[in-house]
Amino acid sequence: MGEIGRLERIPLREVWKHEALDFTKWLEENIDVLNEALDINLSSVEREHPAGPFSVDLVAEDEAGDLVVIENQIGKSDHEHLGKLITYLTVLEAKTAIWIVTDPRPEHVRAVSWLNESSAASFYLLKVEAVRIGDSPPAPLITRIVGPSEESREIGAKKKQLAERDVLRYRFWEQLLEKARHRTKLHASISPTHHSWVGTGAGKSGLSFNYVARQHEASVELYIDRGKDSEEENKAIFDELMKHKENTEAAFGGPLEWQRLEGKRACRIKKTIPLGGYLDEDKWPEVHKAMIDAMIRLEKALKPYIQKMKF
Template sequence: MIPKLGKVVRVNVRDAWPNEAAHFTPWLASPEGLELLQDALDMDLEVEATEQYIGPFKADIVAKRTDTPDEHWVLIENQLERTDHRHLGQLLTYAAGLKAATIVWVAQDFAEEHRAALDWLNAITSEDYQFFGLQIELWRIDGSLPAPIFNVLAEPNEWSREVKQGAEGGVSDLKQQQLRYWQGLRGTLLERRSAVRPQKAHPQSWTTFAIGKAGTWLGACVNSQKKAVWAEFCWNGPPGKVWFDQLHAQRADIEGALGATLDWQRLDGKKQSRVAWYLEGADPTNEADWSRQHAWLADRLEQMLPVFQSRAKALTGEGGTVPDAVFVGDAPEDLDEA
């Protein structure tokens, strides 16, 4: 028997969103739209503002990445039409004022020269900057509701950037080993289909995992000189270590839930605080021991996720706000590069 199949029909985006500012931007900033956007970009986002002034211009959506330890701002510009030079100029104006930023251009259709411009920007800029071009489409099957789809037409080429950095002598033997270490941990988590969502590996002494609240994250860290490997919950909270005090008051319950004694690091004088869980007798440079270390880190991160995720979302006070003009991100603090 030949199965009966439906017919896929493309729908005019204006049928769902007649007005860009009144309909499309609010939808994109909603939980439904943001979930699709996160999947397309492979990053976790939290919307901070819509129609936000950046100097004399207004950005459609300003968001913050929640899967990085620094304040990494994401600007999203929408067009329910074909891309034009004016919007490209606005994107470059926004990027000029950012120390670390992701720029996302969403449009119904991309002119070839604009897609080439985004590819060129990704090729000539450092990994601190990311430029994405997303095409929005609507499709329906027979009489179904229209379903939105994002097609990624332009994005950073991480492989090219790594090759370029290596050719310029920018990646030391230690950095290359760190990259392989985090690639191994990422593979372990993906193989487990873990609830802890790994990001792309980078040649550094830490990697982070979003838990759904801006300014907080789980982390895995190594220190080659001190022969240390640990998992941690970190945050950049409001002044006065308010979040540290809120969490420290729950120390007995937290450690009871995890069945372990943790290292509570207030780090007075710094924005960041952390709660660390150390693996004894671990040397991150001993590649023969990596499978054990990766399994241990995956186990600890999976234990810590439900314990700290709910508590992070319950923290009161803001860990950061949208500045009026220029966004400046802070590097992770008090983390030894080894």
């Protein structure tokens, strides 16, 4: 076997002394290096392209004819260059942004990953180094740190869907709580939330009257949970209330679901309302009315027994 050389890294400033005059100019003339690193095909490269009152290091076109902005930074990635990259992308209405740095900070790696999940544009963060073997001329080594992918797009779509659901749930609770205030003081001091439930104390520690909203159904409940290491106490409270099941359901005006939840810490007594949930916006008035009616009856039926408990 012949002699095998060792790869040596060279300070980038020894190869390209000036970022704009040397490195950016070299990249303009050798864009194929970038094409190979990213497996894309960039052409029509233009240096110092105007973007409003600013100038982009490099602007190119991809195979579809869409603009690609390229921002170079010989040094550690910083907020200023990230801001420039986003500004150039939006001003030129480009579809792809490439940020080339010598030292990508972890915070900027996460930021570019987030941009790929949260926007329709494609963002690349690349690390550039200069290397050589023995006395060979220096050569560029470009490593892809972050880039767009189907996985990032799927994550972004899922996050958007979850965010939209959070907004919908908030509006669901906002409207329900406003209507409830006109009929009962039970949840009068409670604010809307993005969560799947809102609740208030039932007069004893660890007991709460909760409204719960799922995608296509809702419920009201007395939830029993006194926190860490309280399973036995929670079950004892439930069992005490269970003794009054017949009278409680008579006062409520119908059957309830008595869930001791064996093997779990908490317990609940609830009434399911199958008329619709937070995704069924056209049914909200009907669902809200049924939930408020059920909550008023549930509190009235259980409160006498809760107040008498010695727990």
